Amino acid sequence: MTSMHSSVLSSHPGHGSEHIAVGEPLRWVSQGLHDFRRVPGLGIAYGVMVTVMGWVVFALGNHPYFIAAAVSGFLLLGPILGAGLIEASRAMAAGETPTFETSLQGLKRNLPALERFSFVLLAIAAAWLVISTVVLSATMGPIAPSVELSLWDNALRMMSSGQWFAWAAIGGVLAVVSFAVSVIAVPLILDQDAGAGDAVRGSLQAVARHPVACAGWALVIVLLTAVGIATALAGLIVIYPVLGHASWHAYQALRD
Numbered sequence: 088m089t090s091m092h093s094s095v096l097s098s099h100p101g102h103g104s105e106h107i108a109v110g111e112p113l114r115w116v117s118q119g120l121h122d123f124r125r126v127p128g129l130g131i132a133y134g135v136m137v138t139v140m141g142w143v144v145f146a147l148g149n150h151p152y153f154i155a156a157a158v159s160g161f162l163l164l165g166p167i168l169g170a171g172l173i174e175a176s177r178a179m180a181a182g183e184t185p186t187f188e189t190s191l192q193g194l195k196r197n198l199p200a201l202e203r204f205s206f207v208l209l210a211i212a213a214a215w216l217v218i219s220t221v222v223l224s225a226t227m228g229p230i231a232p233s234v235e236l237s238l239w240d241n242a243l244r245m246m247s248s249g250q251w252f253a254w255a256a257i258g259g260v261l262a263v264v265s266f267a268v269s270v271i272a273v274p275l276i277l278d279q280d281a282g283a284g285d286a287v288r289g290s291l292q293a294v295a296r297h298p299v300a301c302a303g304w305a306l307v308i309v310l311l312t313a314v315g316i317a318t319a320l321a322g323l324i325v326i327y328p329v330l331g332h333a334s335w336h337a338y339q340a341l342r343d
Contacts (some may be wrong), residue, residue, distance in 0.1 A: 107300035107340060110309045115340065119333025122176045123325070129187050130328030133172055137327045141320040149152055166205050166273050170194050170330025172337075173274045180335070193277040201277045220278035266305050267294045273276045276336035293341040303336055 125131040174193030175185040183189075194201065267309045271293050272286035281289065308330060315323035 099144055101257070106320075107297050109299060109303055111300055112304040112337070115304070115336040116307060116311070116329065118336040119176070119329045119331070122332035123329050124177060126175060126185055127343055129175055129185060129190060129328065130172065130332070131324060132187055133331065134324035134327045137168060138320045138323045141323065145320070153332060156311055164210065166201055166269070167194060167255040169331045169334065170197070170201055170273055170277060172328055173335045176279055176332045176335035177274070177277060181341075197276050197280065200283050200286065201273070202279065204276065204286055206270075207283060207287060208269060211268075212262050212263045215258050217262075218257055261306075266301075266308075267291055270301055271334075271338040271341050272295060274335050275342070277339070297341055300341065 099174045123320040170193050173189075175190040177193070178189060179187040268287045268290050270290045272283075272290045273313060275286045275289045276283070311326050312323075315321075315326040
């Protein structure tokens with residue numbers, strides 16, 4: 088079975104030779120918005136969960152250690168929450184009308200693989216915290232003011248520009264790695280019952296074969312997420328489910 092999963096992408100005739108237009112990610116978002124409109128209550132339920140999680144994190148403060156911990160938690164839970172939206176789009180593509188309960192079917196079918204994949208992302212987040220702490224402590228002293236001094240203050244403002252840039256740059260590199268291993272991983276797990284390792288390999292293959300389209304998709308995700316953050320996270324109530332649904336359509340294009 089493993090060999091079957093590992094060849095999921097390569098089994099498509101002519102795969103890797105076709106061209107995906109630069110603007111194609113915008114069409115995936117449009118399709119995701121269409122899916123959201125078909126079952127808005129389901130999408131809003133997922134969007135509210137993510138938004139509330141974000142509010143809780145911001146309520147704790149903005150020390151870099153807390154931010155890294157929050158990113159780690161989201162990377163652990165994100166694929167599981169996103170799986171429900173992807174499963175809903177998968178059901179709609181098959182002519183069904185999903186409910187919140189049926190959106191959880193993919194999670195029930197593939198929980199072990201999704202959990203293992205979540206821990207892959209968690210390892211990347213942990214690497215961000217460890218590497219940034221070691222590098223910054225060795226070159227510039229403490230990474231940031233103490234937790235006691237900055238729990239309720241703006242710790243990022245208290246950091247030097249050099250500390251902030253190095254911390255963000257390390258996170259940016261690892262964010263690229265995270266995207267590369269996850270771009271189609273969750274829908275591949277749900278659609279093909281792939282294992283976590285095969286899903287990661289499938290994502291890396293998709294990025295290698297369609298680097299421009301994947302870069303465009305990453306940019307769209309970053310920009311829309313920034314809009315959500317700029318609205319005190321309230322925008323994520325809609326943006327998160329739209330991106331979740333759009334992930335299914337991105338998978339369909341990147342694997343065909």
